[in-house]
Amino acid sequence: xxxxxxxxxxxxxxxxxxxxxxxxxxxxxxxxxxxxxxxxxxxxxxxxxxxxxxxxxxxxxxxxxxxxxxxxxxxxxxxxxxxxxxxxxxxxxxxxxxxxxxxxxxxxxxxxxxxxxxxxxxxxxxxxxxxxxxxxxxxxxxxxx
Numbered sequence: 001x002x003x004x005x006x007x008x009x010x011x012x013x014x015x016x017x018x019x020x021x022x023x024x025x026x027x028x029x030x031x032x033x034x035x036x037x038x039x040x041x042x043x044x045x046x047x048x049x050x051x052x053x054x055x056x057x058x059x060x061x062x063x064x065x066x067x068x069x070x071x072x073x074x075x076x077x078x079x080x081x082x083x084x085x086x087x088x089x090x091x092x093x094x095x096x097x098x099x100x101x102x103x104x105x106x107x108x109x110x111x112x113x114x115x116x117x118x119x120x121x122x123x124x125x126x127x128x129x130x131x132x133x134x135x136x137x138x139x140x141x142x143x144x145x
Contacts, residue, residue, distance in 0.1 A: 022117035028108040028143045032069040043075045069103040080131040088122035
């Protein structure tokens, strides 16, 4: 384990939309499958519920199409998310939280909507936006050695 923070990007780029300032992208040292499994385990260990894992690349393969490894993990906690949706009902469009885990030129990336972007989108108070900020620490643990 190193003292270095996980690599992340947040600069906008037309060629790479994941560079949008509304999105956070981190590099995982693991495969897509291992990163998904680790996220499920970490979320459950923190008392969160994993609602679904959507295997976009698997569905594409079943349809005879090609798509880089692409999976979305949907997870959350009613204790954290419900007050957000009570204050801002439209926040339910982005709840529960979602993390995209995907392969990009042999590198596994972890991308999600930045909590600050969600807070701004729905005009959340500092207390409510703090309920979303745990995704940063969770994904730091996810991509750590």
